[in-house]
Each structure stands twice: as C-alpha cells, then as structure tokens.
Amino acid sequence: MKIGIxxxxxxxxxxxxxxxxxxNDNTVNDIALYEGRLGNHEVTVMQCGIGKVNAAIGALTLIGAAAPGLVINSGVAGGTGYGAKILDVVVGDRVAYHDVWCGPCGAPRGCVQGLPQYFEAPAGVLASPVFDRDGVKRGLIASGDQFVDSVEGLAAIKEIYxxxxxxxxxxAAIAQACYLKKVPFLSIRVISDTPGAADNAAQYATFWxxxxxxxxxxxxxxxxxL
Structure with a gap:
C-alpha cells in the first residue's frame, strides 16, 4: 500500500x-515531498506547516502527487485531562473542528455546513493491536487555529466535545481534505502538555x-x- 505521512x-x-x-525528494506546489520505503510500504512524507490552511494544502498536494491509499498525520497535541496524560499517544478514532461555527444554519458548533461533524478513521486500521498497547489511547482529537494554553480555552472546547x-x-483539516478526496485518514498524536497547567509552557518546551x-x-x- 502507498502511504502518505x-x-x-x-x-x-x-x-x-x-x-x-x-x-528521493522532489517539490510540488513549493512543498518538498520525500519518497521512500518504511517497512513493506512505499511512503511519501511531507512537512505541511502549522495550522489548518497549511494542512489542507499539504494534504491535497500529497494526494495529487502520490495517490496514497492511506494518509497518516503524526505529531504532537495538547491533552485535555480526559483519558490521556503527557507522553501518551492518542489515535484519533474521530477528528473534528473545535473552532468552526457556521451560524444558525442547523449545523452544530464544530461542524462545517454540508460535511459531517466527525471525520472517522478507517475501522480496519483502528483495529490494529498496536493501539492496544499501554500508553496508546483511541479517542477524539479536535483541531483549531490556536495553541490552547488556558483553562478557559480548553473549557470552551469541552463544552462542544x-x-x-x-x-x-x-x-481535522487534513481529515476534511481526505474525506473530500475519498482517501482514508488517521491521526496519531503524542500528548505534549496540559492546557491551563501552571507549567504549561515548560511542559511543551522540555517535551521535545x-x-x-x-x-x-x-x-x-x-x-x-498493515
């Protein structure tokens, strides 16, 4: 299987x-793509940049250039205190936006009108026994264009989810691009810090x-x- 990372x-x-x-590396849309093998799979790796726009552009570029059968987003995330602690790995069984509101159109907060509120990971991939290890959790990942660093910010997100x-x-931006292009998607994130903790900034700095x-x-x- 071809896999995009x-x-x-x-x-x-x-x-x-x-x-x-x-x-090997080449450039598409001014984005570097690195093509090689990881285990038994052909993989194409890219750095998309931070935030939803960069993520969506990167995902569409990768899909167009490499035609992967699965896209995986790997990186770091803030914890919420719900089921995962610092250094745990969270596998997104669903991902969603936390900063979307289309107004009183009938779509709930977090949902882009006309799209599902949750973008679900492929069941066959989620069933991997790798995700049953200690320190690996399956759960909801929520995305938005902000580094969440306060109790108030986290509380607002937890009101929705x-x-x-x-x-x-x-x-969520990568998931939306994959949903629209009909490519399965999975997010794997390690918890780096706890928003609102007194040492939140220090947690994030030393985590790296x-x-x-x-x-x-x-x-x-x-x-x-796989």
Whole structure:
C-alpha cells in the first residue's frame, strides 16, 4: 500500500526521515515531498506547516502527487485531562473542528455546513493491536487555529466535545481534505502538555527532548501490521 505521512513541523520531519529506507525528494506546489520505503510500504512524507490552511494544502498536494491509499498525520497535541496524560499517544478514532461555527444554519458548533461533524478513521486500521498497547489511547482529537494554553480555552472546547482527548491545529483539516478526496485518514498524536497547567509552557518546551519518537514508534509498528 502507498502511504502518505504528514507532519507539521521541521523538528518532526527531522525525526521521521531517518526512519526511511533511502528516499528521493522532489517539490510540488513549493512543498518538498520525500519518497521512500518504511517497512513493506512505499511512503511519501511531507512537512505541511502549522495550522489548518497549511494542512489542507499539504494534504491535497500529497494526494495529487502520490495517490496514497492511506494518509497518516503524526505529531504532537495538547491533552485535555480526559483519558490521556503527557507522553501518551492518542489515535484519533474521530477528528473534528473545535473552532468552526457556521451560524444558525442547523449545523452544530464544530461542524462545517454540508460535511459531517466527525471525520472517522478507517475501522480496519483502528483495529490494529498496536493501539492496544499501554500508553496508546483511541479517542477524539479536535483541531483549531490556536495553541490552547488556558483553562478557559480548553473549557470552551469541552463544552462542544466533553469527551475530547487531545487538541491540535491540523488533524481535522487534513481529515476534511481526505474525506473530500475519498482517501482514508488517521491521526496519531503524542500528548505534549496540559492546557491551563501552571507549567504549561515548560511542559511543551522540555517535551521535545525525546517524546515525539513515541508517535513514530507507534507509526512504524502500525505499518508492520498493515
């Protein structure tokens, strides 16, 4: 299977590329694509940049250039205190927006009018025993164009999604692009910090020392089962 892997930040890309067996790079739409093998799969890796617009453009570029059978977004996310702690890996069984409101049109908050509120991961992939490991959780990931760093900000998100497990800035936008192009999508995120904690900024800064490898360990193990 051809698999597309999207990360948002350079530091994530720097950790991921050494895992590939020899790769070639080319540029499409001014975005670098890295094509190689990971396990038994052909993979195309890209760094899309931070935020929903960058994520959607990156996803569409990757899909158009590589025609993957599955797109995986790997990266970091803030925790919500619901079922996952710092350094746990959250696998998005569903992803959704937390900052969308189309007005009194009948669509609930978090839902783009005319689209589903939740973009669901493929059941066959979610069933992987890799996700039954200690420290790996299946749950809802909510996305918006903000770094959530306050109790108030997190509370507003939990009013929409009481069971949200992680918050990030890209997953839902990539999921929407994949939904529209009919490509299965999965988000894998490691919890980096707890919004509203007194040491929130310090949590995020020190997290980068080693923790992102947790998601890539899960990613590599997943590909071995597909």
């Amino acid at each position: 999207i990360v948002a930040m350079q530091k994530e890309l720097d950790l991921l590329l050494p895992l590939l067996n020899e790769y 009481p069971d949200v497990m992680a918050v990030d800035m890209e997953s 020392d080693d923790a992102p490898r947790h998601t890539f360990d899960v990613l590599v193990s997943l590909l071995e089962t």
